[in-house]
Amino acid sequence: MESVTGEHVTPQPVACVKVWNENQPTTSMLVSSACERLKSTTVRLIDAMQNDMPSLSGSSVLARVPFLPPSLVPKLMQLLETKEEADIVSLPDLLMGVLGGACTWHDRLEHLSLSHLDSRLERTAEMFEHAIDRVKVLRELLSGLSSSFQDSQKAELLRAQLQSIVAQLSSATFPGVSLRVIDGERSQSLIKSPPPELHRMIKSGDGRNEDSDNRSITTDMSDNTAGDEVKELNDRLEQASMPPEARRVCERELRRLKKMPSQSMERGVLINYLDTMLDLPWNRRSAQIPPTEHGALVPTTQAVIDPSLSLVQQAEKVLEADHYGLEKVKKRILEYLAVLQLKSEQAEEHAKAQEKAQSQDKDHEDTGAQADKLSAPPNVSYQGPILLLVGPPGTGKTSIARSLAAALKRPFVRVSLSGVRDEAEIRGHRRTYVGALPGSIASSLRKARACDCVMLLDELDKLSSGMGVHGDPTAAMLEVLDPEQNHAFKDHYLNVPIDLSHVLFIATANSLDTIPEPLLDRVDVVQIAGYTYDEKVTIGQKHLLPKQIHAQGLEDAQVAFDEGVLLKIAMSYTREAGVRTMERRIGDIVRRKAVEYAKLRHTSPQSYQPRVSVEDVEHFLGPPTYEPEITDSVGVSGVATGMAYQGSGMGSILHIECAFLPAGTAALKLTGSLGDVIRESAELAFAWVKSHAFALGITADRDASFPQNDVHLHMPSGATPKDGPSAGVAFVCALVSMYLRVPLDTHLAMTGEITLRGYVTPVGGIKEKVIGAHRAGVRKVVLPQRNQRDFEADIPAPVRTDMDVVYVRTIQDALHAVFGTSLEAQISTLYGGIEGRRRLQELEWQSRL
Known part of the structure; x- marks a missing residue:
């Protein structure tokens, strides 16, 4: 102290x-x-x-x-x-x-x-x-404030509390100044900082500002952002041309939006929904698209479109300029466009007649009756068939849809269905789910910005099917592809009907095997086969080579292919029905020439050679990847040439080899990676040959036993699985050739399924098989009688004129077509005289039966 x-x-x-x-x-x-x-x-x-x-x-x-x-x-x-x-x-x-x-x-x-x-x-x-x-x-x-708030509204409560404080203080301390609280990070309309006294008056108990999560009090003389959004949506709704039901839904949701707090979580969902609804082209046609947007939505074409030509003439010119071949597809598309043009002209004539009738004297007593007569116009909305282009990859299915859109001057959108497993990807998600979005159909229509666009449904066969936890997407496509139902397609997200009857749908697929029957019943299937070598060479010369030259930064005069280069690329470096691999190989060569030109352009440009010869192909691409399939030069007994169809759309020849084994039990051994069906076909052929051994000259007597040697039947390329019933005729001819020791013509190939009674039934893939055989050097084919219409309709004219075809109804007809007089000569030699003639008559009598 x-x-x-x-x-x-x-x-x-x-x-x-x-x-x-x-x-x-x-x-x-x-x-x-x-x-x-x-x-x-x-x-x-x-x-x-x-x-x-x-x-x-x-x-x-x-x-x-x-x-x-x-x-x-x-x-x-x-x-x-x-x-x-x-x-x-x-x-x-x-x-x-x-x-x-x-x-x-x-x-x-x-x-x-x-x-x-x-x-x-x-x-x-x-x-x-x-x-x-x-x-x-x-x-x-x-x-x-409200007496009861949920946890999700705590932040809104605090903002309202602070805003109320600011409003009362501003009216008492700063009259005439409007204050509000906005996010510090999102503020873009700050006028000035408030006075320091105002900050002090709203200090909280712990020494921090009342809004402790990066908020500030600022003056703002601009309109509220939320109010601007509502006003913009309201203006767009007034200008939109929408069906009555869709308009009622938008007006109802807009009223909800006006009553909703600006910080509500549902507000953003509702704005996105209204934005999607207003973006859809409910009644907007392609002709109404502004010129500034037209170029970005409508594909381009190589053809120069003449406005004086009709719709069908313009489409034909565009399709011919952009694609080589595909005559069946072009024909079917032109049929659709011709009907569409006629229906449009009919609608225009009816509209003119109706306008003329209404312009007459309205006081005339017959005017009402005449108006009633013309008031019901015909169905001008042509609901044509939906085309399904089926063919191997790289044959131009997608590009022909683009060319059609360019010819019609309509927007083009592509919907990829490959790997789609959820029905919601087609129909959309319901808005009750977080992150809900419209389906691919509605989204593509919104992107196209026209209700009469060309919509490509790509890879329809890759669409997953089956009832799972996510639904069946193929069932959702039924309504889209049905012309009688798609005028009221309902997306789960939008929950209002959408008219798809004006959309031109074109679907593509590589195979029909995985497409459900109800879906196939709603489309018009157009088969697209693979290209021949001549067609590939023409496509490469007209389309692929110029495209690659420009893609690599060169001019047309800086690269030139000699005759035969494209054919060598197609035969030795590709094995496909389309031209995608061929285009890549052409691009490889053009890039090598680009490297040469880039090195010599400044030092010695005169030494650069734009020419590419056949000998240069191996220098640029290396050794050949595939050996061309060719027939044997010398015929051997027991060997027949069949025709095969590969899953990629390619056709080829297939050799069948038979050989005797030491004495056994007359059993048949099969090798070559054969499936169950082709094994049964070989066993059926062997049984038919054994049952007709006497007539064929295999046994000396009718009651004599069949040779007890075992037979080994082999099909080369053992690493490649083989299956199907179409090799029955080739199996019979190979076995007969082995037993009679008569070689077959190496330039002859055959196909056809056989029955135990000796009939030859039709098979599929005739175009691919015949083209593949012609590519291998075959100049004569044996086909079932009922496949004649396929050969005449599908085989290109150059191939058809270069080959001889024989149509057969029975196995005996096939043996006569394959062996000719050699079979008769062999039987007569083995059993000369009366016995030989009797056996030939018996074989001919069985053929007539």
Whole structure:
């Protein structure tokens, strides 16, 4: 203790001292007055803090408002009544410790810095006065808000609370200035920073701003962003041409949007829905697309379109310029366009007649009857068939759809169906799901921006089928591809009917095996076969080579292929029905020439040679990847040439080899990676040969036993699986050739399924098989009689004129066509005279049967 001029100084806790004069037994009147004021203020603060709180969910919200538990009220009141004057020095500290939550952090810090008792009492009373006003304001604001909030609305509650504070303070302190709270990160219309006094007036109890998550109070004279969005959607809805049902739905959702809080989570979902609905081309045609957007939506073509030509003539010119061959597809497309043009002209004539009838004298009594007669126009919306282009990869299915869109001057969109396993990808997701989106059909229509676009449904056969947890996407396509139903297609996301009857659908597939029958029943199938070598050479010369030259940055005169280069590329470096691999090989050669030109263009440009010869192909591409399939030069007994169809759309020849084995049980051994069907076909052929052994001259007597030698039948290329029934005729001819030791013509090939009674039935893949055989050097083919129409309709004219074809109905007809007079000569030689003639007559009689 220290003595200072008659006064004693006693250290006090919390950085303050109690000062008195030893001659004065009580405190001064100043301290007594401040103490009474503090007690009175404390009583009012206690009363304000113990009032009932509004019912709010979430402790984080309650912590924003100072609250005094009811259990502490009696103790504090007792403390104020029983506190002696000698202990008044500790009263401010006790009250600040209990009621300090109603004060700001700066006030509590200032309280600790005061050292004199009178100033501590006075300042504490002032702090409690301000705290009383603050508590009342916060309680009134919270009482005016909703009485019940979910957890997801806590943030909205705090924003509304702060906005209400700003509104009241601005009207009282800054009249004429409109204040609102916006995100600090997203603020783009700040006028100026508010005065410092305004920041201080909204300080929270923990010393931070009321909005502790990076928000600020700014002045904003611009319109509300949410209001601008609603106004924009409303303007677009008024200008949109929509069906009545879709318009009613949009108006209803727009009214909901206007009533919805700006920070609601559902607000963004609703805006996206309305934006999608307004973007759809409900009644917008291709002719209404602005010229600035037309070029980005409509594909280009190599042909120069003459406006004076008709629609069919323009389409024919475009298809011929962009594609070589594909005559069947072009014919079918032109048929569709011809009907479409006639229906349009019919509609125009009817519209003119109706306008003329309405312009007549309206007072005439027959005018009403005439108007009724013409008021029902014909169905001008032509719902043509949906084309399904089926063929191997690289044959131009997708590009011909682009050319059709270019000829019609319509937007083109492609919908890839490969690997789609969920029905929602076609029909869309319901809006009840988070992240819901419209289906691929509605999204593509929105992208096309025209209701009469050309929509390509690519890889329809790769669409997953079967009822699973995600539904059946093939079932969803039934409504899309049905001309009688797609005028009211309903997407789950939009939940309103969409008219797809004006859309020109074209589907593509590589095979029909995986497409369900109900889906096939709704489309018009057009088969596209592989290209011949001559067609590949022509396509490469007209389309592929110029395309690759320009793609590599060269000019047409800087690369020139000699005659035979493209044929060598097609035969030795590709094995496909289309021309994709051929295009890549052409690109490889052009890039090598580009490297040569880039090296010599500045040093010695005259030494650059643009010519590419046949001998240069191996230098650029390396050794040949495939050996050309050619027939044998010399015929051997027991070897026949069949025709095969590969899954990629390619056809080829297939040799069948037979050989005798040492004496056994006349068993048949099969090798060559054969499937069950082709094995049964070989066993059937062997059984037929054994049953007709006497007529064929294999046995000497009708009752003689068949030779007991085992037979080994082999088909080369054992690594390639083989299956199918079409090799029956070739099996019979190979076995007969082996038994009679008569070689077959190496330039002759055959195909056809056989029965046990000796009939030859039709098979598939005639075009691919015949073209593949012609490519291998075959010049004569034996085909089933019922495949004659396929040969005449599908085989290209150059191949058809270069080959001889024999149509057979029975196995005997096939044997005569294959062996000719050699079979008769062999039988006559083995069994001369009357016996030989009798056997030939028996074979001919069986053939007639």
